[in-house]
Amino acid sequence: MFNQANVFRNGVVEVPALDLPGLDLTQPGQKLVFLAVAFSVLALCVVALRRSRLGRRMVAMKDSPLAGATMGMNLTATKLAAFSISAAIASLAGALNAGKVTADQFAWENSLPLVLLTVVGGVAAVSGALFGGALLGLNTLLAAAIPTLSNLTKVLPGIVGISLGRNPDGAVPQIEEPFAPVGRHLPSLVIAIAGAIVLRLLTGPVLSNWSFTVGLIVWVLAVVPNLPGILSGEVPVARRVTVAVGLAAAMLLAAGIDWGTVLNATGWRLLVAILIVAGAGLTGRSALDATPRAPRESPDMIGIDRDFSPAEIAEVDRVLGGVR
Amino acid sequence: MLEVDGVTVRFGGVVAVDGASIEARSGEITGLIGPNGAGKTTLFNVITGVQPAAGGTIRLDGTDITKLATHRRAKMGMSRTFQRLELFWTLTVADNVRVAAELARHGDPTALTEELLDRVGISHLAAEPSGSLPTGSARLVEVARALASTPRVLLLDEPASGLNESETVALGALLRQLVADGLAVVLVEHDMSLVMDICDHVSVLDLGRIIASGPPAEVRTQPAVIEAYLGVA
Ligand SMILES: Nc1ncnc2c1ncn2[C@@H]1O[C@H](COP(=O)(O)OP(=O)(O)OP(=O)(O)O)[C@@H](O)[C@H]1O
Ligand SMILES: [Mg+2]
Numbered sequence: 001m002f003n004q005a006n007v008f009r010n011g012v013v014e015v016p017a018l019d020l021p022g023l024d025l026t027q028p029g030q031k032l033v034f035l036a037v038a039f040s041v042l043a044l045c046v047v048a049l050r051r052s053r054l055g056r057r058m059v060a061m062k063d064s065p066l067a068g069a070t071m072g073m074n075l076t077a078t079k080l081a082a083f084s085i086s087a088a089i090a091s092l093a094g095a096l097n098a099g100k101v102t103a104d105q106f107a108w109e110n111s112l113p114l115v116l117l118t119v120v121g122g123v124a125a126v127s128g129a130l131f132g133g134a135l136l137g138l139n140t141l142l143a144a145a146i147p148t149l150s151n152l153t154k155v156l157p158g159i160v161g162i163s164l165g166r167n168p169d170g171a172v173p174q175i176e177e178p179f180a181p182v183g184r185h186l187p188s189l190v191i192a193i194a195g196a197i198v199l200r201l202l203t204g205p206v207l208s209n210w211s212f213t214v215g216l217i218v219w220v221l222a223v224v225p226n227l228p229g230i231l232s233g234e235v236p237v238a239r240r241v242t243v244a245v246g247l248a249a250a251m252l253l254a255a256g257i258d259w260g261t262v263l264n265a266t267g268w269r270l271l272v273a274i275l276i277v278a279g280a281g282l283t284g285r286s287a288l289d290a291t292p293r294a295p296r297e298s299p300d301m302i303g304i305d306r307d308f309s310p311a312e313i314a315e316v317d318r319v320l321g322g323v324r
Numbered sequence: 325m326l327e328v329d330g331v332t333v334r335f336g337g338v339v340a341v342d343g344a345s346i347e348a349r350s351g352e353i354t355g356l357i358g359p360n361g362a363g364k365t366t367l368f369n370v371i372t373g374v375q376p377a378a379g380g381t382i383r384l385d386g387t388d389i390t391k392l393a394t395h396r397r398a399k400m401g402m403s404r405t406f407q408r409l410e411l412f413w414t415l416t417v418a419d420n421v422r423v424a425a426e427l428a429r430h431g432d433p434t435a436l437t438e439e440l441l442d443r444v445g446i447s448h449l450a451a452e453p454s455g456s457l458p459t460g461s462a463r464l465v466e467v468a469r470a471l472a473s474t475p476r477v478l479l480l481d482e483p484a485s486g487l488n489e490s491e492t493v494a495l496g497a498l499l500r501q502l503v504a505d506g507l508a509v510v511l512v513e514h515d516m517s518l519v520m521d522i523c524d525h526v527s528v529l530d531l532g533r534i535i536a537s538g539p540p541a542e543v544r545t546q547p548a549v550i551e552a553y554l555g556v557a
Contacts, residue, residue: 053426056415056419056422056423056426057423057426057427059412059414059415060412060415060420060423062414063411063412063413063414063415064410064411064412064413066374066406066410067406067410067411067412067469068412068423069374069393069394069395069398070372070374070394070395070398070403070404071398071403071423071424071427071428071469071470071472071473072395072398072399072424072427072428072473073395073398073423073427074395075395124414
C-alpha cells in the first residue's frame with residue numbers, strides 16, 4: 001500500500017514539522033521534549049479510556065467475548081471502536097513524525113520488531129509501549145555504537161520475543177511487581193524518594209554525572225524494592241542486616257566509581273549500563289518479600305498435584321449417580 | 325415466555341440434542357436435569373445463540389429468535405451464567421457486574437451493581453479482581469452479572485456447584501424472590517435437593533432427548549428417570 005504513487009510519490013514524502021508558536025520542532029532537543037509531552041498526554045488519555053465505560057467494555061470483550069455477547073455486547077461494534085481508536089493514535093504519531101519519510105520505513109520487516117517489542121513490553125499496560133519503545137531505541141543505539149554486534153542486533157528483538165513464552169503478559173507487569181509493596185509501605189516510599197533527592201544533591205560537589213546515573217539505577221531497581229522487607233519485622237533480623245549491608249556496598253560501588261573515566265568508549269559504557277540494569281533489576285526482584293503470597297491452586301490441577309478430598313469423592317459419586 | 329420447540333444440535337456425527345422441547349414461564353423456575361453429557365449446556369448454547377441449531381425453533385414472547393444474534397437476544401431480555409466460568413477475569417467483581425448493567429441501560433449502573441452484589445451476598449468482594457476468586461464466589465459473580473442485564477428469562481448452568489450448603493440455600497431463596505417478581509428461570513443443576521426444593525416444573529434430558537417432564541415430585545418417581553439419571557437406586 002505504501003508503495004503506491006498516490007501515497008508516496010517517488011517513495012518519499014516531506015512531512016513539515018508542526019508549526020507551534022514559540023517552538024522550533026526541527027531542533028532535536030525541543031522535538032524530544034515535545035514528543036515526550038505528547039506521549040504522556042496520549043498515555044493519560046488511554047488510561048482515562050480504560051477507566052471509562054467503553055474501556056471497561058473492551059477489556060471485558062478481551063477476557064470473554066462469549067460472556068460479553070450474552071450480556072448484550074455487540075462484538076463487531078466494540079472491535080470496530082478499538083481498531084478506530086488505535087488507528088487514530090497511530091495517525092497522530094505519523095503526523096508528529098516530521099521530516100523526510102520514506103516508504104521503506106513502513107516495510108513489513110521493519111514493523112515486525114516494533115510489534116514484537118511492544119508485546120514484550122506488555123500490550124495490556126500503557127507503560128508497556130514506553131518499555132517496548134525504549135528496547136527498540138536501545139537496540140538501535142547498540143548497533144550504532146558497536147558495529148561488530150550488528151548481526152546480533154538484527155535478531156535481538158526476536159530473541160527477546162522468546163521471553164513471551166514464559167511471560168505472555170509482557171515485561172511491565174513483572175517489572176512493577178516488586179515495587180507494589182513499596183507503594184503500600186509509607187516509610188519505604190519516603191526513604192526511596194529521599195534517597196533519590198540526596199543522590200541528586202551530591203551530584204556536582206561529590207559525584208560525577210555518570211556516578212549519579214549508575215547510583216540512581218541501583219538505588220531504584222535494587223535497593224527500593226527491598227526497603228519494605230528490611231524495615232518491617234517479618235524477616236529474620238540476621239537476613240535483613242546481611243541484605244542491607246550488601247545493598248549499601250553495591251550503592252557505594254555504583255556511586256563511588258567515576259564510570260565516565262574508567263570506561264571511555266561508548267560501546268563499553270552501553271554494555272556495562274545494560275549489565276548494571278540487569279543485575280540491579282534481578283536483585284530487586286529477589287526482594288525480601290515481607291508478605292509472601294499463598295500459591296494459588298489451579299482448579300485444573302486438583303486430583304493431579306494432590307489427592308481428591310473425601311468430600312470431592314462423595315461429590316463425584318453423587319454426580320455420576322452411583323456408577324462406581 | 326420462552327419456548328424451545330424440537331431443537332436438534334449435531335457435532336459431526338454426534339447428536340448432542342435431539343428434538344428437545346422445553347418451556348419457561350414467567351414466575352416459574354423450570355429445572356433441567358440429566359446425566360453428564362445429556363446436552364443441557366448445549367441446549368443453553370442454542371437458546372442464547374452461541375451455537376446454531378440444526379433444527380427446531382426458539383421463541384421469546386411469541387417472536388421467533390432462532391436466527392437472531394446473541395447480543396440481540398440479550399437485548400430482548402435473555403441472560404445466562406456459564407458452567408465453565410466465563411468471567412471478565414482482569415476486571416474487578418464490581419466491574420464485571422457493572423459492564424452488564426451498562427450494556428442493559430436500565431437506570432443507574434452503579435446503584436444496580438451495588439444492589440445486586442448485596443442481594444447475591446458478595447458485597448465484601450466488590451473490589452477483588454475476579455480472577456482470584458474461588459469457584460463458589462465466581463459462580464455468584466456470574467449470577468449477579470446475569471441479573472445486571474435485567475433479564476426476563478434467566479438461564480443458570482449449575483450455579484450451585486462450588487457453593488456450600490448455606491450459600492446454596494440462600495441462592496434458592498434468592499431465585500424464589502426473583503421469580504415472584506415475574507422472572508422466568510431455567511435451572512440446570514446436579515444438586516437434586518435444590519432442584520426438588522425450588523423448581524415448579526422439571527424436565528429430564530437424557531442423550532439429547534426430553535424423557536420426562538412435570539412437577540418435581542412426579543418426575544422423580546418415573547422409572548425412566550430413575551434408570552437414566554439416578555442409576556438403579
Ligand atoms: N463443541 C463440541 N464439539 C463436539 N462435541 C460436543 C461439543 N460440546 C458438547 N459436545 C458433546 O455434546 C454432548 C452434550 O454435552 P453438554 O456439555 O451439553 O452436556 P451437559 O448435559 O451440559 O453435561 P454436564 O452435566 O457434564 O454439564 C456431549 O456428548 C459432549 O461430548
Ligand atoms: Mg453442562
